Amino acid sequence: MKRREFIKLTALTALGVFLGSGALRSASAKITLEEALKKHLGVGLSQIKESDKVKIKAPSIAESGANVPIQVSADVPVEQVESLHIFVDKNPNPFIASVDFSPMNGEVFFATRIKMGATSPVRAILKLKDGTYLMASKEVKVTVGGCG
Amino acid sequence: MASIGRAIVRVPKKVKKGEVFKVQMVIIHPMETGLRKDPKTGKKIPAHYITHVDFYFNDKLVTRINSSPGISKNPYFAIKMKAQESGTLKIVYEDNKGNKWEKSVNITVEG
Structure with missing residues (x-):
C-alpha cells in the first residue's frame, strides 16, 4: 500500500513539474x-x-x-x-x-x-x-x- | 557547425519543355527557436534560423519561401517548377543573423 502511494505521488509530482514548466513557457511567449x-x-x-x-x-x-x-x-x-x-x-x-x-x-x-x-x-x-x-x-x- | 549554410539540391538531370518537376533541397542549419536553453549553462540559446529561400530560374524569381524557427533543424524544402529552356536555377537563402548564401544548379531542357 505504501509503495503504491509512493509511486502515485512521484508520478503526480513529475506530472506537476512537467505541466508547470509548460505553462510558464507558454505564458512568456505564446x-x-x-x-x-x-x-x-x-x-x-x-x-x-x-x-x-x-x-x-x-x-x-x-x-x-x-x-x-x-x-x-x-x-x-x-x-x-x-x-x-x-x-x-x-x-x-x-x-x-x-x-x-x-x-x-x-x-x-x-x-x-x-x-x-x-x-x-x-x-x-x-x-x-x-x-x-x-x-x-x-x-x-x-x-x-x-x-x- | 563549420558547414552551416551548406546546401544539397536535387533536381532531375533532364526535363521536357514545360514539364513540371520537383526541386528538393536540404540546408545545414541549427534552426534555433530562441526558446531552448543550453543544458550546461542554463542560458537561453539565441534564435538562429533561415528567414527565407528564393528560387531564381535564369534570374527570374520562381518562388520565395518565408521560413521561421518552426521549420526543423537542417531544413528540407521541396517545390515544383517548370522550364521552357535550359538554364540555371539559383537558390539564394538568408538567416536572421545576416548570413547569405547561394547555390546554383543547371537544368537541361530537351524536346
Missing part, C-alpha cells in the same frame, strides 16, 4: 493561432473556408515533434494562387512558413519538415489572387514535443 493569422494574413479563422481542393499530407502520429514531414498540394491552377501559409495551432508561435508562387511553378506544391510542440492541427491556407482563402487541416498526434 502567440495564439488567431493572432498569428491576423499578423500574417490580416484575417481571422472565421473568414477562411475549408476546402477539399487543398490537400495536406502529414502523419497521424509523429514519432518526434522535432521533425514532422508535411506536404501540401492543391487542385487550383497556380496562376490563381498568390501564396500558401502553414500554421500549427498549439506551437509557441503558430506561424511555420509561407510560400509565394508564380506561374513558373506549374502547380501548387510545397513539402518540408516542421517542429511541433504538442498534438495539434496543422493548417495549410491558400491565399488566392481574388482575395479569398482556402484551407485544409490535419490533426497530428505528437508524443514527444520538439519546440524546446
